[in-house]
Amino acid sequence: MPDYLQSKAGGCGGLCGGKCGSTMHDGVIRNNPIIHQVLGVCSALAVTGKLENALVMGAALVFVSAMSNAFVSLLRHQMPRRIRMIVEVAIIATFVILFDQLLKAFYWDMSKQLGPYVGLIITNCIVMGRAEAFATQNPPLLSIVDGVANGIGYMIILALIAIFRELLGAGTLLGYTVLSTSWYAPNLLMALAPGAFFTAGFLIWIINALRGGTGLPADKKREDS
Amino acid sequence: MKSTLHTLLFAAVLGVVCSTLLVTANLFTAPYQEANRKADQVRNYLAALDVPIPENASASDLIAIFERTIRPVRQGGLERYEYRPEGADAPQAVAVAFAGPGVWGPIEGVLALEPDMARIRGIRFFKQEETPGLGGEIATEGFLKRFNEKQIVAADGTPGFRVRKPGAADGPNEVDGITGATMTSERVGTMLDALAKRIRED
Numbered sequence: 169m170p171d172y173l174q175s176k177a178g179g180c181g182g183l184c185g186g187k188c189g190s191t192m193h194d195g196v197i198r199n200n201p202i203i204h205q206v207l208g209v210c211s212a213l214a215v216t217g218k219l220e221n222a223l224v225m226g227a228a229l230v231f232v233s234a235m236s237n238a239f240v241s242l243l244r245h246q247m248p249r250r251i252r253m254i255v256e257v258a259i260i261a262t263f264v265i266l267f268d269q270l271l272k273a274f275y276w277d278m279s280k281q282l283g284p285y286v287g288l289i290i291t292n293c294i295v296m297g298r299a300e301a302f303a304t305q306n307p308p309l310l311s312i313v314d315g316v317a318n319g320i321g322y323m324i325i326l327a328l329i330a331i332f333r334e335l336l337g338a339g340t341l342l343g344y345t346v347l348s349t350s351w352y353a354p355n356l357l358m359a360l361a362p363g364a365f366f367t368a369g370f371l372i373w374i375i376n377a378l379r380g381g382t383g384l385p386a387d388k389k390r391e392d393s
Numbered sequence: 394m395k396s397t398l399h400t401l402l403f404a405a406v407l408g409v410v411c412s413t414l415l416v417t418a419n420l421f422t423a424p425y426q427e428a429n430r431k432a433d434q435v436r437n438y439l440a441a442l443d444v445p446i447p448e449n450a451s452a453s454d455l456i457a458i459f460e461r462t463i464r465p466v467r468q469g470g471l472e473r474y475e476y477r478p479e480g481a482d483a484p485q486a487v488a489v490a491f492a493g494p495g496v497w498g499p500i501e502g503v504l505a506l507e508p509d510m511a512r513i514r515g516i517r518f519f520k521q522e523e524t525p526g527l528g529g530e531i532a533t534e535g536f537l538k539r540f541n542e543k544q545i546v547a548a549d550g551t552p553g554f555r556v557r558k559p560g561a562a563d564g565p566n567e568v569d570g571i572t573g574a575t576m577t578s579e580r581v582g583t584m585l586d587a588l589a590k591r592i593r594e595d
Contacts, residue, residue: 217525248400255407262411269418273425276433359526 188313195317202325202368203375207293212326213364215285219342222330224278226323228267228286230316233295236260237315240303247304256299257290264289294318329367333358428452435459437519441505442476442486463488469595476505486514489592493584496576498522500531500584504545510592512544528577539568545589552593556582 201207208229215225236259240247247255268286271279279286289295298318303311334340337359339347347354357363432452439446439459446458466473475484488505501520506513516537523529530536539562545554547566555567556578562569566589570578 246403248396248403251400251404255403258407258411262414265415266418269415269422269426272429273422276429280433356526360524 187310191310191313192317195314195319196321196324200321200325201294201297201318202322203372205294205297206372207297208322209368211285211288211292212322212329212368213361215282216326216330216333216364216367217337217359218281219327219330219334221278221281222326223323224271224275225282225285226319226326228264228271228289229292229294229322230319231267232260232263232289233298233319234312234315235263236295236299237303237311238308240299241306241308241311244304252304253300256296260295260299261290294322325368325371328371329364332367333363337363428456431456434519437517438463438474438488438503438505441503441515441517442474442488443505443515444476444478469591471591471595474503484508489588491584491588493580493587495521495523495580496528497524500581504585504588506545506592511546512542513540516540523577524574528571528574530571530574531577531581536571543568545585545592552589554582554585554589556585 195201199205202209202212211225215221236256239259240256243255264287267289268279271282271286298315302314306314331341334342335346336355337357339345339349339352339354355363358367429452432455435455435458436446439455442463444458444462446455450458462476462478464475464477466475471489474488476486476488477484486505486507487510488503490501490503492499492501494500499520500518500523502516502518504513505515518532521529521532523531543554544565546552547564553566555562555564556570557567558575559569559572561567570582
């Protein structure tokens with residue numbers, strides 16, 4: 169682990185047993201849910217046509233994943249093992265519906281644009297995966313950090329894909345014209361789903377190439393040792 | 394036995410807590426959501442009717458303008474929305490809603506006509522799930538502008554409307570369809586043609 173993270177871990181180490189920094193680093197960078205775990209790709213393809221949509225979707229995931237991790241972790245000793253998954257989904261669904269209701273009440277236009285994808289966070293593998301793999305085995309505060317970290321990791325990748333797609337597909341960024349249509353013909357392919365496939369694919373390739381590995385578990389072990 | 398009881402109890406308590414939370418959230422946000430939904434529809438009617446709207450008008454402003462200037466009138470089988478600005482004694486425009494199947498889901502919209510019930514004043518699609526970038530273009534300014542100066546009666550006086558292949562429109566009751574969205578264009582054409590005939594029948 170790099171040095172700067174050690175010092176950061178010291179900052180909130182008292183609360184999270186010194187694992188705060190490494191958990192954050194894991195979720196956002198080393199074990200990024202989209203690039204490394206290749207989870208949550210469905211919504212990464214669906215809502216990245218515009219940067220604004222991607223950011224709101226990312227915020228939704230940060231909120232849901234932090235809150236559900238917190239509650240799953242709080243209940244981890246009382247939770248009957250047999251209905252563990254159902255309990256996790258119930259908790260996740262509660263927070264997703266809550267976010268969706270708030271969006272519909274105070275951010276109507278965005279709610280219309282995101283359509284069914286906010287509701288589909290319930291089935292997002294990242295949230296479920298973190299609740300099952302992390303929150304059931306770690307204390308609440310650390311679980312919140314993990315949820316936020318994975319949400320941010322997801323948001324960063326979504327934003328990167330969306331920047332490419334909105335710029336090349338519509339010539340705008342956050343709705344402001346960057347490439348004027350007087351000389352730039354918007355690339356329809358980038359506005360549609362295939363554009364997201366290409367962008368996400370290239371992104372995974374570039375990041376793995378920079379890391380000097382294939383992103384497969386064997387490489388991860390080598391990095392760790 | 395004890396573990397079964399624990400499981401049942403746990404599930405029951407979790408269910409009650411989660412649903413209480415959601416019901417509370419719903420009670421709290423329902424009025425805002427309802428206002429948004431209504432304002433959305435009202436905004437489309439006002440836009441099609443070309444009613445002047447102040448910039449940054451809030452949801453309740455829009456509903457107030459709508460209730461002040463627009464009066465629903467039932468005539469034949471059609472609900473007509475007459476636009477009468479304050480002080481005017483005759484309607485200055487009339488809007489009629491339409492709906493029909495699109496490619497992926499229902500299309501709903503509103504068509505506004507001049508008082509002669511022939512010339513088109515404006516059109517809006519407020520619900521559509523067509524392919525984004527292709528059929529979805531029906532909701533964009535570019536497509537809606539093609540209806541300017543058009544009418545729902547052919548040059549020889551027969552009612553009807555057609556959405557033609559891109560570049561083929563030449564009559565006063567024809568507009569160009571969207572390249573790459575033949576199916577959506579055709580369905581919108583069928584919808585508007587049926588509406589034109591119904592309006593002219595009354």
